[in-house]
Amino acid sequence: MANEHELFPEKRNQDEPKVKVERKEGEPTSAFKGASWGALLIGVVAYLVGLFNATMELNEKGYYFAVLVFGLYSAVSLQKAVRDKEEDIPVTGIYYGISWFALIVSISLMVIGLYNAGSITLSEKGFYGMSFVLSLFAVVTIQKNIRDTQRAKERD
Template sequence: MNTKPSNAYIGSSWVILITGVLGYLIGLFRAEMLLNEKGYYLTVLLFALYSAVSVQKCVRDKEEFIQVTNLYYGLSWFSLIASIALLAIGLINADLLPSEKGFYAFGFIMSIFGAITVQKNTRDIHQYNNS
């Protein structure tokens, strides 16, 4: 059964994605750290967003019996886990206040959650419109 997500769920998914990404990026822009450190944290966020959407797509494809290679499925999971580990290692070793570390961690997690739900909603809407 194809059901369209509610407008409230669609809107809240976009709000959480935008809030997480913008909060993380604003914090990164305002941070007093070297440019290469900022680049590291930006790259980790982008890597995480891409891999989270990829994992969500693979899981959904498998549920709908759409063929997904085990290599791509495994690489998607590895990429998501690696991006989370890279952020954790970076924050543990960073010369930041604990509150700043928490800010980046929560912005990161909100961004991943938002990316997954926006992608899910986009696919659900597409399926609903084509049924």
């Protein structure tokens, strides 16, 4: 049988310590990590469901899929390069430059593809654009969370 404090938490003695999850300094909260993964999942799944249901040719679907994968990879790569430079970890200028270039190209390919797409409506273009941006933002946040968690664990 449950004790009185489990049944009536408001009767808990105010001096009793609350159970607190241990989190290392600098580590993101579980809620923030979950929200980041949720945003990535929502963005990517929405984008892919939109592609699956689209009436465009298969080669067009392949183009938009490749742009998404390229964008996700380039965003993570750029986040890593920027973070490495910030933490005085050596990053070659060519890698740093290519990371920026790749992200700019992926975003440009998305914008150009959507601008020139005659087979999809304006609302669909907005849908693809927003799910693409959400996915890029989420993957950068996840990369940051992973790095912050790793760094917090190394400090101990």
